[in-house]
Every structure is written in structure tokens, then in C-alpha cells.
Amino acid sequence: MNEAVVTFPQLNQAAPAFNAKTTHGIKTLEDYKGKWLVLFSHPADFTPVCTTEFIGFATRAEQFAALNCELLGLSIDSVHSHIAWARSIEQNFGVKITFPIIADLSMAVAKAYGMIQPGASDTAAVRATFIIDPNGILRAMVYYPMSNGRSIDEFLRVLRALQTSDEHKVATPENWQPGDDVIVPPPATSADADIRKDQGYNYVDWYYSTKTL
Structure with a gap:
């Protein structure tokens, strides 16, 4: 029996292009040219750990924006699920999700970025985070298990460090x-x-x- 082949993007190479349906309409990688982008996946909407992460990203969105960086979430859920979950977060936690979320039902983007890992799940994305520079080059990536949430402050730190390294x-x-x-x-x-x-x-x-x- 053939094992599933998992592909991974490579650091300092062009990030995989995408054309995806999101809660803010169709988004492509080209839309973010000239800006930094943090693309991150979560296993599923309406789950507690993912909720804490989205609150973390949302409450720091202005700090990312000050660094010329956009946020883009992703999971293998529908747009309607994403919208309902974002509304639930705002109603229950008082935090508005202002960034788009990719509805990757086909798993096309998740597979291109190695977010689907059979050792974790064949149908849900792990907690993967990618920092892509204004030229569309993948500069950093981090994978977390489904059971443990990420530190959003660490991604801000890495982004500032990358920008400092580039400038100086x-x-x-x-x-x-x-x-x-x-x-x-x-x-x-x-x-x-x-x-x-x-x-x-x-x-x-x-x-x-x-x-x-």
C-alpha cells in the first residue's frame, strides 16, 4: 500500500501560489505583493484551542499591520462555518476577526503548504504558520501539533527580526x-x-x- 506523499514548501523559495475563496472574497498570493504575509492554518472552526489562537491574532492585528504585514487564516471548513465562528468569537469574547479566512474544502492550499500531515490527520490541517515576504518568498515556517496553541507574540518577534536582518x-x-x-x-x-x-x-x-x- 502506497503511503500518502506530503509536500512541504522550502525556505527562501517562492511560496506556493494560491487562488482561494475566503471570508473576504477571493484572495491570491499576488494580492499581498509588497507586503509581508502571515498565513496560518488551524484544525477546525468552533474548537477551543483554535479560538484562543484567533483571539490572539486578532488582538495583535494592528501590531502586524504596523509592520506592513497582513494576516490570513485557513482551515478545511466552509466560508459559512468561518463566518459563523467569527461571529461567535465576537459575541462570546468581544473580539472581532478582521482578517480573511480561507475556506479550503478542496485542501488544495493545505496540501501545497504541507499543512495536511497523515501522522496527525488526513482531513484537518495542523497548526502551521508561514511568514512570506513582500516578494512572495517564504522566510519562516513553524508547525505545531493539534493539541497545543501557538505563541502569537513569537511570530511578531520573528517578523521584526527578519525585517531587521534584511535592513541591516x-x-x-x-x-x-x-x-x-x-x-x-x-x-x-x-x-x-x-x-x-x-x-x-x-x-x-x-x-x-x-x-x-
């Missing part, structure tokens, strides 16, 4: 936050390593130096 050509250390020192790219030659100590950085060793932006 630097790397960021563990749990980097805006205002923290950044990591200078290590020297590429022995000659550059010899002079790294005298280049004005916060020097620890030839391969590890930081600076303040």
Missing part, C-alpha cells in the same frame, strides 16, 4: 528583541578574521561579534 544585513541572537544588540556576520577570510578585533564591534572572538543598531 545582520543576524539576531536567541530571543532577540528590538533594541537588543545584533550579530555581525562572521569574517569570510583569514585576513578579515585577523582584523575583526579592531573593527569597533563588541568583540568576543573572531567569529562572534555584536553591535548596537
Whole structure:
């Protein structure tokens, strides 16, 4: 018996294109050109863990928008289910879902992004999150099990870190936050390593130096 083949998108490659029905009408990847996009899937509407995540994304939507980033949800539910669930969240929790949600009944988008994983479910998307840059390039992706909710603040942190790395050509250390020192790219030659100590950085060793932006 042949096992199901699961495909996964690749970092620093073009994100899979899509043309999908959503709660805000048809959306395509091209619609988000020039902006960052956080595309995230959830297993099902009207479930408690997913509800907490949607509340988390919705209450931070303005923070994402301030970073030129749009939000786009997805599950293998109908548009009517999405609308009813969003209305339920607003009625029960006082939080309005302002971003679109893809109704991926055909599982076309979910399969393209590796959201369907047979080890978890053949008919529901796992908790997958993708950060796509303004050029449509996939820059980060994280998969969570169905039983555990995501940290929305971590996606804000990663987005800020990616934007900082792009702007300043630097790397960021563990749990980097805006205002923290950044990591200078290590020297590429022995000659550059010899002079790294005298280049004005916060020097620890030839391969590890930081600076303040």
C-alpha cells in the first residue's frame, strides 16, 4: 500500500501560489505583493484551542499591520462555518476577526503548504504558520501539533527580526528583541578574521561579534 506523499514548501523559495475563496472574497498570493504575509492554518472552526489562537491574532492585528504585514487564516471548513465562528468569537469574547479566512474544502492550499500531515490527520490541517515576504518568498515556517496553541507574540518577534536582518544585513541572537544588540556576520577570510578585533564591534572572538543598531 502506497503511503500518502506530503509536500512541504522550502525556505527562501517562492511560496506556493494560491487562488482561494475566503471570508473576504477571493484572495491570491499576488494580492499581498509588497507586503509581508502571515498565513496560518488551524484544525477546525468552533474548537477551543483554535479560538484562543484567533483571539490572539486578532488582538495583535494592528501590531502586524504596523509592520506592513497582513494576516490570513485557513482551515478545511466552509466560508459559512468561518463566518459563523467569527461571529461567535465576537459575541462570546468581544473580539472581532478582521482578517480573511480561507475556506479550503478542496485542501488544495493545505496540501501545497504541507499543512495536511497523515501522522496527525488526513482531513484537518495542523497548526502551521508561514511568514512570506513582500516578494512572495517564504522566510519562516513553524508547525505545531493539534493539541497545543501557538505563541502569537513569537511570530511578531520573528517578523521584526527578519525585517531587521534584511535592513541591516545582520543576524539576531536567541530571543532577540528590538533594541537588543545584533550579530555581525562572521569574517569570510583569514585576513578579515585577523582584523575583526579592531573593527569597533563588541568583540568576543573572531567569529562572534555584536553591535548596537
